[in-house]
Amino acid sequence: MWGLSGLGGLSELSEIRWDGTYSSFDGAMFRHLRFFPSGDVIFTLTSGASTEIRGWFNFDHRHKSGGRYIVDSGVVYFTITSIHGKTPPVIVDYQGPASHGELTLATYSHYTNWSGKRTYTFESDF
Numbered sequence: 001m002w003g004l005s006g007l008g009g010l011s012e013l014s015e016i017r018w019d020g021t022y023s024s025f026d027g028a029m030f031r032h033l034r035f036f037p038s039g040d041v042i043f044t045l046t047s048g049a050s051t052e053i054r055g056w057f058n059f060d061h062r063h064k065s066g067g068r069y070i071v072d073s074g075v076v077y078f079t080i081t082s083i084h085g086k087t088p089p090v091i092v093d094y095q096g097p098a099s100h101g102e103l104t105l106a107t108y109s110h111y112t113n114w115s116g117k118r119t120y121t122f123e124s125d126f
Helices: none
Strands: 020-025 030-035 040-046 065-072 075-082 090-097 102-109 115-124
Touching (some): 030 115
């Protein structure tokens, strides 16, 4: 759908918070995103809220999915790749306005051809 290859380097990173987790709950499962100043982003899908995953949801966790993000003109773009037992890998694109407390992201899964929007709310680690 869209890609990061033509978008250049990282910019406007201050739009994204790095001291916590952005989470979305669909009534059954939580989707969690964590951004890093390096331009990396990680994702996990769990039954636990952000307060329950703080101890293990970090860049070094071996079961995370991840990718790189950029922010351009207040919009965050990233692609998450998951290789956990899936052939081909699950690749999901995200884009949406970046703010300090909330991300509303258009999402497209190359694996299932699903597209839609989800809102992720920020919760600080502190």
